[in-house]
Amino acid sequence: MIYPIVKYGAPVLEKPSATITEFDDELQQLADDMFESMYAAHGVGLAAPQIGISKRMAVIDVTFKEDPDAKIVLVNPEIIHVEGRITSNEGCLSLPEFREKVTRARRVTARAQNLKGETIEVTGEELLARALLHETDHLNGKLYISHISALKRDMLKRKIRKMVKAGEW
Ligand SMILES: [Zn+2]
Secondary structure, eight states: OOOOOOOTTOGGGGSOOBOOOOOSHHHHHHHHHHHHHHHHTTOSEEEGGGGTOOBSEEEEOTTTTSOGGGOEEEEEEEEEEEEOOEEEEEOOTTSTTOOEEEEEOSEEEEEEEOTTSOEEEEEEEHHHHHHHHHHHHHHTTOOGGGGSOHHHHHHHHHHHHHHHHTTOO
16 A cells, blocks of 8 residues: 655654564565555655654665665664765655755665564665665654754755645645
């Protein structure tokens, strides 16, 4: 099933998500639904709080359906290694239309669990590194705009407030 994407302003996006302890069919279903919802929204990454579910799970496919092996499910992920720096445009399905330059690590390793509860490690560079950091941030209640300047963030929030008032958000 395709869930609607929760937009910035919803409290679920700014609180830490709960650790997952049950690795059952329901979790598999949630992962399937998250991929479906992510593709429907034209995203390359999605965290559970973005569909209103405060659980520590994220899905990523930086190839957007090109390579079935590129589909990544991260349960309870944590970043265990970062290396280098790279600045690039970043966006978020919960902040549609906006993109900002964000400096992040170039190479990142995340440790997580898969849908069976087994420990996995995923290392990525550039876009995948950025997705690993961005999605793990979501599970900690943190949005990418926390990595931009306060001035830019205030401008963005002002624009969003206007859109909310106009019924466009
Ligand atoms: Zn996001």
